[in-house]
Amino acid sequence: MMTRVNLIQKGIIALFFLIVFLCNQGASLEKNSSIQISDSGVDLLIKERITEWGTAKTAIKGERIYSSVLAESFYRGRNYEPAWSREGHLMQAETLIKAVEEAYGDGLTPDHYHLGPIKSLVDEVEKESYPDPIRLADLDILLTDAFVTLGCHLSGGCVNPVTIQAEWFAKRGTVDVSSVLEQALKKKQIREALARLRPAQASYDRLKQFLALYRERSSRGEWPQVSSGPRLKQGGISDRVVELRKRLAASGDLEADEAKGGNLFDARVKQSVLIFQKRHGLQADGIVGSATLTALNVPLKERIRQIELNMERLRWILGNVEQRSIVVNIANFQLDVIENGKSVLSMKVVVGKRFWDTPVFTAEMTQLIINPSWNVPDSIARKEIIKTIKKNPQYLAKQNIKVLTGWGSREEAIDPDAIDWSKITAKTLPYRFRQEPGHLNALGRLKFMFPNKFDVYLHDTPAKQLFSENVRAFSHGCTRIEKPLELAEYVLRDDPRWTREKLLSAIEAGTEQKVAIPRPLNVHFLYLTAWVDEGGTLQFRNDIYDRDKRLDEALSMEPSHDIPRP
Structure with missing residues (x-):
């Protein structure tokens, strides 16, 4: 009996696949068939x-x-x-x-x-x-x-x-x-x-x-190109101004009706050049020099690709940067404290120079150090400090830098005058260096800590003059900030003990002090070469x-x- 049932089942299956086969061979079965x-x-x-x-x-x-x-x-x-x-x-x-x-x-x-x-x-x-x-x-x-x-x-x-x-x-x-x-x-x-x-x-x-x-x-x-030639500025008359008007109008930096305004570089053209320069991170002087001309002549298709690349970068971000957080745009040399999608504190920053690139990452800021000491990274010690000492034997003393061996309980200070620096090379250096707290310290008076594998942090700097530069890539990877005291006030504002006066007093005391941040917040290091600012302006x-x-x-x-x- 079981054999007969199996044979019937196999027959049904065979019949089913035969029907499917015939259908696929073009057999004229009705479309609404029950099969x-x-x-x-x-x-x-x-x-x-x-x-x-x-x-x-x-x-x-x-x-x-x-x-x-x-x-x-x-x-x-x-x-x-x-x-x-x-x-x-x-x-x-x-x-x-x-x-x-x-x-x-x-x-x-x-x-x-x-x-x-x-x-x-x-x-x-x-x-x-x-x-x-x-x-x-x-x-x-x-x-x-x-x-x-x-x-x-x-x-x-x-x-x-x-x-x-x-x-x-x-x-x-x-x-x-x-x-x-x-x-x-x-x-x-x-x-x-x-x-x-x-x-x-x-x-x-x-x-x-x-x-x-x-x-x-x-x-x-x-969009139109602007021919090369001498600098263009207000008051000048040139056929290249006609090209400039068309180019600025094409990207919306000049009103469309001004595109046919003639060959005079007037006040309206200057204002449009200033707008263009500001949204491209250029020196805003209203003069079309080599840097501005280069930016003007970047093809439209390259700007489109630049936008696409930066949309990819925004997709990398973990978490919402528009909530309470600190955002550093490396390519813009700027830090913003963000709350509810708006910047509540903004400042210039100095980032890593070429081959010391500041990395892209996110970490949580948990601690502030007042009057930090600086343990000189081994790479900087070997590549730079040794050369400087050989040129200027008084460098260590003038910069308040100690020569050390060991760490913690085994740390030992070495008299730099007892060392024959002529025999020390980058490969044979047996020491490490630490710069003590003070006004000369490379980290300034405030250091903001957010543990990360890159050993990158935010810090004050004695080299304030660098913030006046338009392109601020001078560091060894860490980020120097223009307004350290204001940032310290912000991250400690939930601790009533740390008023501005208290911070200034602690800095003046000159001793190193670690302070826990009561409400830790994320720090996002981004690298955006294209974005839209809060005012709706496209930036490059x-x-x-x-x-x-x-x-x-x-x-x-x-x-x-x-x-x-x-």
């Missing part, structure tokens, strides 16, 4: 595809699957049931296609998310009365990979922000995008779910709006560390690794 594609056949094919992936680079229809680890977990959690179809009927695929197309507005490349192959497969499936299960399985995996990869990129960026390598990844602490997908499918909110993964900062939305505006302007051609800055070029290259390359589990 349907079984999800069980599709899920077996999905499982087979995923099982075959192994450790090699995975691909479907020639398209590399970047979220293989997350996709495997996603499908395993739903017992390999197809996510984007039911009994051969597609569900929400068109919605995802629209969302992928909209990623262009975020400065992303829709083709990175299988847009072409997905559209082709969708067209093929919709033309078939009874879609091929293999085609359905391939399409399902591509749709899932598109959502997960795009979701990871929107919520955390495409490129590793530490290495600036083509290494697509999911940041630690970010949402589980595969879980987001599961909920989005259930609620039929694919586009809404992806929209919620975008950065929450208003600064991101503002930059996105300017990206659309600049792309629209680019569709009408490049020079790429002092050549990071834009590296990021552009990384975004243009195929990633070397799949997206790992966050």
Whole structure:
């Protein structure tokens, strides 16, 4: 009896696949026939595809699957049931296609998310009365990979922000995008779910709006160039002023009706040049010299790419920088204390010079040190201090720097006059140096601590004259701040014991003192060469560390690794 039942079951299965085969061969069955594609056949094919992936680079229809680890977990959690179809009927695929197309507005490349192959497969499936299960399985995996990869990129960026390598990844602490997908499918909110993964900062939305505006302007051609020549300034008459007017009007720095105002460099042109210079971080003198001319002649397509690169940088940020936090924009040489999206305290900063680049990171400020001592980093001691001592034997005494061996209880001070410095080299230096607290100390009178692997901090400086420079990249990586006392007042304002007078008194005492910050806050070191300020003005800055070029290259390359589990 059991044998007869098995034979009947096998016969039914064979008949089913025969019918499907005939359908796919063009058999003229009615479209509304009761015969349907079984999800069980599709899920077996999905499982087979995923099982075959192994450790090699995975691909479907020639398209590399970047979220293989997350996709495997996603499908395993739903017992390999197809996510984007039911009994051969597609569900929400068109919605995802629209969302992928909209990623262009975020400065992303829709083709990175299988847009072409997905559209082709969708067209093929919709033309078939009874879609091929293999085609359905391939399409399902591509749709899932598109959502997960795009979701990871929107919520955390495409490129590793530490290495600036083509290494697509999911940041630690970010949402589980595969879980987001599961909920989005259930609620039929694919586009809404992806929209919620975008950065929450208003600064991101503002930059996105300017990206659309600049792309629209680019569709009408490049903006005018200004010919090279002598400096242009108010009162001058030149055919190049005609070019200048057109160029300034193209970027909105000059009223459109002034674009045809003639060859006289008048007061309105000067005012427009000042506006342009200020929003490009240039010396604002109203004169078109070499630096201003160079900025004017940056092609529109390069400015568009600059906006796209900085939208990527905003996607890297952990947490909301528009809540209570300290934000240092390295490329702008500026620090802002932010509350509710507004700057409540702003100051100039000095950042690392070339080859001593100030890094991008986020850390929590927990401590303030009054009258800090400075333990000279070993790299500075070997590369700079030794040379200075040999040129000027009195350097250590004049700068109040001690020569030491050992640390803690084993620390021992060495008389510098007892050392034959002519025999000391960068390789053989057996000592370390510490500059004692005082007005000469390189860290000034206040040091702000936020533990981080880069050993970077904010500090005062005796070299106040550097804040008058327009380009302020002079340090060894740490950041010197223009208004240390004001920042100290802010971070200690929740402790009534630390008034401005109390701080000044402690500084005057000259002894080192550590003070816990009552309400720690995040410090974000950013590197933004394009952003929109609080007034709605698009700002550009020079790429002092050549990071834009590296990021552009990384975004243009195929990633070397799949997206790992966050």
